[in-house]
Amino acid sequence: DAGVIQSPRHEVTEMGQEVTLRCKPISGHNSLFWYRQTMMRGLELLIYFNNNVPIDDSGMPEDRFSAKMPNASFSTLKIQPSEPRDSAVYFCASSQESGARGYRNTEAFFGQGTRLTVV
Protein backbone atom coordinates (compact mmCIF):
# COMPACT_ATOMS: atom_id res chain seq x y z
CA ASP A 1 0.00 0.00 0.00
CA ALA A 2 1.25 3.50 -0.80
CA GLY A 3 0.25 4.81 2.60
CA VAL A 4 -2.04 7.74 3.31
CA ILE A 5 -2.07 10.04 0.30
CA GLN A 6 -2.85 13.73 0.63
CA SER A 7 -3.21 16.32 -2.07
CA PRO A 8 -2.11 18.89 -2.79
CA ARG A 9 1.24 18.95 -0.95
CA HIS A 10 1.32 22.73 -1.04
CA GLU A 11 -1.47 25.24 -1.53
CA VAL A 12 -1.20 29.01 -1.68
CA THR A 13 -4.45 30.89 -1.93
CA GLU A 14 -5.85 34.33 -1.43
CA MET A 15 -7.96 35.27 1.55
CA GLY A 16 -11.63 34.62 0.86
CA GLN A 17 -11.08 31.75 -1.56
CA GLU A 18 -12.37 28.24 -1.03
CA VAL A 19 -9.76 25.58 -0.29
CA THR A 20 -10.29 21.82 -0.55
CA LEU A 21 -7.80 19.36 0.89
CA ARG A 22 -8.02 15.71 -0.08
CA CYS A 23 -7.08 12.47 1.58
CA LYS A 24 -6.99 8.84 0.54
CA PRO A 25 -6.62 6.59 3.59
CA ILE A 26 -4.92 3.22 3.65
CA SER A 27 -7.18 0.54 2.23
CA GLY A 28 -8.97 -1.41 4.97
CA HIS A 29 -8.56 1.23 7.65
CA ASN A 30 -11.81 2.16 9.36
CA SER A 31 -10.83 5.40 11.09
CA LEU A 32 -9.73 8.69 9.60
CA PHE A 33 -8.44 11.82 11.32
CA TRP A 34 -7.80 15.38 10.18
CA TYR A 35 -5.19 17.29 12.20
CA ARG A 36 -3.85 20.82 11.91
CA GLN A 37 -0.29 21.68 12.94
CA THR A 38 0.98 25.18 13.70
CA MET A 39 3.93 26.48 15.68
CA MET A 40 1.64 28.26 18.13
CA ARG A 41 -0.94 25.54 18.79
CA GLY A 42 0.92 22.33 18.00
CA LEU A 43 -1.05 19.39 16.61
CA GLU A 44 -4.83 19.81 16.92
CA LEU A 45 -7.41 17.16 16.11
CA LEU A 46 -10.06 18.74 13.89
CA ILE A 47 -12.36 15.81 13.17
CA TYR A 48 -12.44 12.03 13.51
CA PHE A 49 -14.41 9.59 11.34
CA ASN A 50 -15.10 5.96 12.08
CA ASN A 51 -16.61 3.80 9.32
CA ASN A 52 -17.16 6.98 7.27
CA VAL A 53 -19.27 8.57 10.01
CA PRO A 54 -18.08 11.73 11.80
CA ILE A 55 -17.70 10.76 15.46
CA ASP A 56 -16.16 13.89 16.93
CA ASP A 57 -15.92 17.25 15.19
CA SER A 58 -15.44 19.31 18.34
CA GLY A 59 -12.05 20.45 17.10
CA MET A 60 -13.36 22.05 13.92
CA PRO A 61 -12.59 25.74 14.46
CA GLU A 62 -15.75 27.29 13.08
CA ASP A 63 -18.42 27.05 10.42
CA ARG A 64 -15.94 27.92 7.71
CA PHE A 65 -14.51 24.41 8.09
CA SER A 66 -16.30 21.31 6.88
CA ALA A 67 -15.22 17.71 6.32
CA LYS A 68 -16.79 14.84 4.44
CA MET A 69 -16.09 11.18 3.97
CA PRO A 70 -18.37 9.97 1.17
CA ASN A 71 -16.79 6.52 1.10
CA ALA A 72 -14.08 4.47 2.79
CA SER A 73 -11.37 5.57 0.38
CA PHE A 74 -11.76 9.34 0.26
CA SER A 75 -12.17 12.34 2.53
CA THR A 76 -12.11 16.10 2.04
CA LEU A 77 -11.54 19.05 4.33
CA LYS A 78 -12.95 22.30 2.99
CA ILE A 79 -12.35 25.85 4.19
CA GLN A 80 -14.71 28.49 2.84
CA PRO A 81 -13.87 31.34 2.97
CA SER A 82 -10.20 30.95 3.88
CA GLU A 83 -8.38 33.40 6.16
CA PRO A 84 -4.67 34.04 6.80
CA ARG A 85 -4.97 32.47 10.28
CA ASP A 86 -5.87 29.17 8.60
CA SER A 87 -2.29 28.91 7.34
CA ALA A 88 -0.90 25.64 8.72
CA VAL A 89 0.08 22.11 7.79
CA TYR A 90 -2.99 19.87 7.61
CA PHE A 91 -2.47 16.17 8.18
CA CYS A 92 -4.75 13.30 7.41
CA ALA A 93 -4.21 10.02 9.26
CA SER A 94 -5.92 6.66 9.12
CA SER A 95 -5.97 3.64 11.38
CA GLN A 96 -7.48 0.21 11.84
CA GLU A 97 -8.71 0.00 15.40
CA SER A 98 -8.17 -3.29 17.14
CA GLY A 99 -9.23 -4.68 20.47
CA ALA A 100 -12.41 -4.85 22.45
CA ARG A 101 -14.46 -1.84 23.45
CA GLY A 102 -12.68 -0.13 26.29
CA TYR A 103 -9.30 -1.43 25.20
CA ARG A 104 -8.97 -0.11 21.70
CA ASN A 105 -5.46 0.12 20.34
CA THR A 106 -4.76 2.02 17.20
CA GLU A 107 -1.66 2.84 15.19
CA ALA A 108 -2.31 5.94 13.16
CA PHE A 109 -0.55 6.31 9.81
CA PHE A 110 -0.04 9.87 8.69
CA GLY A 111 0.08 11.37 5.25
CA GLN A 112 2.80 13.82 4.24
CA GLY A 113 0.55 16.77 4.96
CA THR A 114 -0.71 19.74 2.98
CA ARG A 115 1.04 23.02 3.68
CA LEU A 116 -1.61 25.72 3.31
CA THR A 117 -0.69 29.39 3.02
CA VAL A 118 -3.46 31.95 2.88
CA VAL A 119 -2.27 35.40 1.84
Added chain:
Amino acid sequence: GEDVEQSLFLSVREGDSSVINCTYTDSSSTYLYWYKQEPGAGLQLLTYIFSNMDMKQDQRLTVLLNKKDKHLSLRIADTQTGDSAIYFCAEIPGSGNTGKLIFGQGTTLQVKP
Protein backbone atom coordinates in the same frame (compact mmCIF):
# COMPACT_ATOMS: atom_id res chain seq x y z
CA GLY B 1 -10.71 16.18 30.25
CA GLU B 2 -8.39 15.50 27.39
CA ASP B 3 -5.03 17.17 27.75
CA VAL B 4 -1.49 16.03 27.05
CA GLU B 5 1.46 18.21 28.08
CA GLN B 6 5.10 18.05 27.04
CA SER B 7 8.13 20.27 27.39
CA LEU B 8 8.90 21.96 24.08
CA PHE B 9 12.61 21.52 23.63
CA LEU B 10 15.49 19.22 24.61
CA SER B 11 19.12 19.44 23.56
CA VAL B 12 21.62 16.61 24.12
CA ARG B 13 25.06 15.58 22.89
CA GLU B 14 25.49 12.63 20.57
CA GLY B 15 26.00 9.46 22.60
CA ASP B 16 24.15 10.75 25.66
CA SER B 17 20.73 9.51 26.75
CA SER B 18 17.66 11.62 26.05
CA VAL B 19 14.60 11.63 28.29
CA ILE B 20 11.40 13.18 26.98
CA ASN B 21 8.57 13.64 29.46
CA CYS B 22 4.82 13.83 29.10
CA THR B 23 1.86 14.24 31.44
CA TYR B 24 -1.73 13.42 30.63
CA THR B 25 -5.01 14.04 32.39
CA ASP B 26 -7.30 11.15 31.46
CA SER B 27 -6.68 8.38 33.97
CA SER B 28 -8.85 6.01 31.95
CA SER B 29 -6.48 6.03 28.97
CA THR B 30 -5.64 2.43 28.16
CA TYR B 31 -2.90 2.94 25.58
CA LEU B 32 -0.24 5.67 25.45
CA TYR B 33 1.93 6.32 22.43
CA TRP B 34 5.12 7.96 21.28
CA TYR B 35 5.28 9.31 17.73
CA LYS B 36 8.22 10.84 15.88
CA GLN B 37 8.05 13.57 13.25
CA GLU B 38 11.02 14.27 11.01
CA PRO B 39 11.24 17.58 9.11
CA GLY B 40 8.72 17.90 6.31
CA ALA B 41 7.04 14.58 7.11
CA GLY B 42 4.04 13.23 8.91
CA LEU B 43 4.17 11.48 12.26
CA GLN B 44 5.29 7.87 12.63
CA LEU B 45 4.56 5.56 15.53
CA LEU B 46 7.67 4.75 17.56
CA THR B 47 6.24 2.67 20.36
CA TYR B 48 3.27 2.33 22.69
CA ILE B 49 2.55 1.02 26.15
CA PHE B 50 -0.53 -0.53 27.67
CA SER B 51 -1.69 1.09 30.88
CA ASN B 52 -1.18 -2.01 33.03
CA MET B 53 2.55 -1.92 32.29
CA ASP B 54 5.20 0.16 34.06
CA MET B 55 7.93 -0.19 31.49
CA LYS B 56 8.49 -1.28 27.92
CA GLN B 57 11.86 -1.61 26.23
CA ASP B 58 12.44 -1.73 22.49
CA GLN B 59 16.13 -1.63 21.46
CA ARG B 60 17.36 1.90 22.31
CA LEU B 61 13.92 3.04 23.45
CA THR B 62 12.56 2.68 26.98
CA VAL B 63 9.07 3.82 27.90
CA LEU B 64 8.24 4.38 31.56
CA LEU B 65 4.68 4.84 32.78
CA ASN B 66 3.69 6.16 36.20
CA LYS B 67 -0.06 5.75 36.13
CA LYS B 68 -0.56 7.24 39.59
CA ASP B 69 1.08 10.51 38.54
CA LYS B 70 -0.16 10.24 34.91
CA HIS B 71 3.41 10.62 33.73
CA LEU B 72 4.95 9.02 30.68
CA SER B 73 8.56 9.22 29.57
CA LEU B 74 10.60 8.12 26.58
CA ARG B 75 14.27 7.40 27.05
CA ILE B 76 16.53 7.13 24.00
CA ALA B 77 19.85 5.51 24.78
CA ASP B 78 23.02 6.45 22.85
CA THR B 79 21.24 9.30 21.06
CA GLN B 80 22.33 9.82 17.46
CA THR B 81 22.07 12.87 15.19
CA GLY B 82 19.45 10.94 13.22
CA ASP B 83 17.24 11.01 16.30
CA SER B 84 16.81 14.78 15.91
CA ALA B 85 13.08 15.26 15.38
CA ILE B 86 9.88 16.25 17.15
CA TYR B 87 8.53 13.62 19.54
CA PHE B 88 4.84 13.49 20.38
CA CYS B 89 3.16 11.78 23.27
CA ALA B 90 -0.44 10.66 22.57
CA GLU B 91 -3.34 9.01 24.34
CA ILE B 92 -6.73 7.60 23.53
CA PRO B 93 -8.98 9.19 26.16
CA GLY B 94 -12.38 8.13 27.34
CA SER B 95 -11.72 4.54 28.43
CA GLY B 96 -10.61 3.58 24.96
CA ASN B 97 -14.12 3.37 23.58
CA THR B 98 -13.01 5.04 20.38
CA GLY B 99 -9.74 5.30 18.51
CA LYS B 100 -9.59 9.08 18.90
CA LEU B 101 -5.94 10.04 19.36
CA ILE B 102 -5.00 13.20 21.26
CA PHE B 103 -1.43 14.49 20.95
CA GLY B 104 0.77 16.68 23.10
CA GLN B 105 2.46 19.75 21.64
CA GLY B 106 5.58 17.83 20.78
CA THR B 107 9.15 18.02 22.12
CA THR B 108 11.84 19.09 19.68
CA LEU B 109 14.95 17.00 20.28
CA GLN B 110 18.19 18.55 19.09
CA VAL B 111 21.22 16.24 19.02
CA LYS B 112 24.58 18.00 18.85
CA PRO B 113 27.56 16.14 17.37
